[in-house]
Amino acid sequence: MAINETKNGTYRVRKKYPLDVALLLELKNPYFDKIFKTMKEAKEAELDFENKIQELRKTKDKTIFELGGEMLFRDFYESIWLDAYSNGSTSSHPTPPTKVTINNTKDVFRLHILPMFGRYSLNYLNQNKQFVARKMTVKAREYANFKTLRSYVNQIFDLAEEYDYISYNRLSKTLKKIKALKKIQLANNKQKEDKYLSEEELIKWIKAIEEDHGEGLLTTQDYTLFWTTYLLSDRKSESYALQWKHIDFNNNQIYLEQALDKLGNVKSTKGNKKTIIHLPVKLKKILLIWKSEQKKELKTLEIEQTDQQFLFTYCDMHGNINKCVHTDFLNYRMxxxxxxxxxxxxxxxxxxxxxxxxxxxxxGMTVEDISNGLTHSNIETTGTYLNNDKVVPLTPADYTLNHLMQNAGGE
Known part of the structure; x- marks a missing residue:
């Protein structure tokens, strides 16, 4: 019998590969040597070893022993999977991931996946479904974005199968059955009211913004950024990417056609849509004041304000001036x-x-007009994707503000 109990209470399987098999597999080490937690697992491994020898002698198929699968999960991720992922080869998406997405993926592996599986071999994980399921279920209880994490783990084993490191991905069905428990819990706990402000709460916010700006606690840029993002009902990344060429004061229009990613790079808007928005009266006044003030500020830095100038910029910690604001700029101001x-x-x-x-x-604004105003791709989210420019005569925020002012007796 090739199974021995160790001092730690585990079971070691040590068997020598027959000479003809060792030569066929080109083995440097002629021994199969593995440790298992239970006697049952050890016996199954010993039987599996014998069956694979018989199958190899019949078929001459070297992949039966999955020797490439002895590579550590961490090593396969770093040396094989990451390059393939960065090139867009691990998914069916038509374009490769962006630099921002790649950095986010690296963080997911560094913080969550590698601490769980990095030190284990591909074979060990692929052959121990219950172990992987336990680890992943624990993570599902504590990590809200579990679906993304689960997808990456599955991609690792799909690629290992494609590149013949393992015979096939045995974990796929097991992984699919694990529910995103934390996300489900958060959704159940979150009240609808937490997603938006009431009329009274919004009025308080507007008064606070006006008060802080009046007292000099908010700069004209901060004040302009708040009102731009609110009144356009756009995504903050779209406000960040606005340049003066996008503001048509003569025709009272704003063109939303680009956004900024987390690294400050210009990209297309969500859904690659281009939208023309009627410039609200209040916002036009604010933007004209900010354009004049920004021009003076840039002049002190010996920078000319052109149509290419971004509306919202700052000086970063490294001394870079006139740099597009970072992704959480408006969040911090609020x-x-x-x-x-x-x-x-x-x-x-x-x-x-x-x-x-x-x-x-x-x-009383229609759902369709709200959906258009928020530049959603479909009416269910607020349709189908639209590639033509959409014209938004009145944004939901401007519509709301008009009613708030009427109710409050304002202008």
Missing amino acids: KSVRKRHPELKPASPHKLRHTSATLAKKY
């Missing part, structure tokens, strides 16, 4: 406002979009 006004409900740029849509519907 948090600073709330610190000065603790009576305000928590809010974010994305929550403002929800608020605009919810209150606009309450005031």
Whole structure:
């Protein structure tokens, strides 16, 4: 018998490959040597070893022993999978992932996947479904974006199968059955009201913004960025990417045709849509004031304000001037406002979009107009993807603000 119990209470299977098999597999080490937690697993491994020898002698198929699968999960990820993923070879998506997406993926592996599986071989994981299922179920309870994590693990074993490191991906069905428990829990706990501000809460936010700007606690740029993002009902990344060439003061139009990624690079908008938005009266006044003030600020830096100039820029920690604002710029400004006004409900740029849509519907705006105003790709989210330019005569936020002012007796 080739099974021995170790001092640690595990079971070691040590068997020598027959000479003809060792020569066929070109083995440097002629021994099969593995340790298992239970006697049952050890016996199954010994039987599997004998069966594979018989099959190899019949078929001469070297992949039967999956020797490439002895590579550690971490090593396969770093030396094989990551390059294939970066080139777009691990999924059916028509384009390769962006640099931002690649960096996010590396973080998912570094923080979550490699600590779980990095030190185990592909074979061990592929042959121990229950072990993988236990680890992944624990992670599903604590990590909300579990579906992405599960997809990456499955991609690792799909690629290992494609490149003949393993005979086939035995984990696919097991992984699919594991539910995203944390995300389900968060969805059940989250109240609908948490997604948007009420009329009263929105009015308080508007008053706080006006007050802080009046007292010099918000710069003209910060004030302009808030109103631009709110009144356009756009995504903050689309506000960040606005250049003066996109603001047509003569025809009272704003052109939304690009966004910024997390690294500050210009990209297309979500769904590759281009949208023409009627310039709200209030926003036009604010933008004209900011354009004049920005021109003076840039002049002190010996920079000429052109149509290519971005509306919202800052000087970063490395001394780079006139740099596009970073991804959380507006979030930080809104948090600073709330610190000065603790009576305000928590809010974010994305929550403002929800608020605009919810209150606009309450005031009678059609779902179709709301969907167009939010530049959604389909009406269910707020249709089909549209490649033509859409014209938005009135955004949900502008529609809402008009009703709020009327109800409050304002202009």
